[in-house]
Amino acid sequence: MRIISVLASPHGLKGNTAVLLRHVLDGAKAEDAQTEIIVLKGDTVLSCRACDTCHKKGRCVQKDDFESMKETIMAADGLVLASPNYIFNVSAQLKAFMDRCCGAIHCMEFWGKYGASVVTSGGGDEKAIVDYMNHFLTISGAVPVGGVWASMADMSEGVFSENVQKDAHSLGSRLVKAFRSGEVPVDVDLVRKKFRERMRGLVDYRKEEWPYEYAYWKEKLGE
Numbered sequence: 001m002r003i004i005s006v007l008a009s010p011h012g013l014k015g016n017t018a019v020l021l022r023h024v025l026d027g028a029k030a031e032d033a034q035t036e037i038i039v040l041k042g043d044t045v046l047s048c049r050a051c052d053t054c055h056k057k058g059r060c061v062q063k064d065d066f067e068s069m070k071e072t073i074m075a076a077d078g079l080v081l082a083s084p085n086y087i088f089n090v091s092a093q094l095k096a097f098m099d100r101c102c103g104a105i106h107c108m109e110f111w112g113k114y115g116a117s118v119v120t121s122g123g124g125d126e127k128a129i130v131d132y133m134n135h136f137l138t139i140s141g142a143v144p145v146g147g148v149w150a151s152m153a154d155m156s157e158g159v160f161s162e163n164v165q166k167d168a169h170s171l172g173s174r175l176v177k178a179f180r181s182g183e184v185p186v187d188v189d190l191v192r193k194k195f196r197e198r199m200r201g202l203v204d205y206r207k208e209e210w211p212y213e214y215a216y217w218k219e220k221l222g223e
């Protein structure tokens with residue numbers, strides 16, 4: 001299994017989120033997965049301009065790292081999202097990436113991939129953010145297997161508590177095992193199916209304006 005992680009923190013590989021993410025990836029590597037981290041510090045994936053070109057043509061017009069990043073993700077089996085808690089939400093860096101995936105979401109292009117989410121914070125409130133990130137994975141077509149989170153109360157001198165390390169490691173291992181088994185939890189399956197109907201209806205309704213997405217649904221998904 002090949003896993004791409006999107007680490008969306010200006011602290012990059014030196015931050016708290018990177019420390020927690022690495023425990024997750026160690027768990028995946030222990031199951032023989034290959035892993036890669038893409039760091040989003042804020043200047044490589046710009047905000048969505050809402051021009052609708054991705055819906056019309058399947059590509060973004062902005063000249064930054066998004067399209068090559070998407071290609072890397074498309075070639076992988078797993079996607080792990082990692083963000084610090086910024087004011088009760090994902091970082092602006094991760095939100096910019098999510099917004100740029102609007103076309104991918106319409107087509108649920110990450111179908112077949114498995115994912116997980118990682119959040120660190122100064123003082124708490126991480127679970128709702130992990131849930132949001134996993135919902136993003138679900139509506140992109142992927143199957144989230146869970147999340148891990150921790151605050152600075154769980155960290156001492158740059159090292160997370162053993163419990164947090166264990167949770168993170170087992171999340172990585174669970175991700176690989178779920179991918180290998182192909183299991184899809186009933187709740188994820190339900191949300192995906194409902195969202196798929198919604199996107200199919202939306203793209204059908206906008207077929208004149210969004211020829212790329214209409215062709216995608218018709219040809220790639222046979223619908």
Ligand SMILES: Cc1cc2nc3c(=O)[nH]c(=O)nc-3n(C[C@H](O)[C@H](O)[C@H](O)COP(=O)(O)O)c2cc1C
Nearest residue numbers: 009015016017084085086087088120121122123124
């Ligand atoms: C702009 C900004 C907003 C933040 N907002 C919150 C917050 O709402 N709640 C919280 O507990 N921590 C908050 N923090 C703290 C970070 O979530 C925390 O330090 C995190 O572990 C940083 O991860 P990193 O080192 O990977 O960047 C904030 C930090 C920054 C810079």
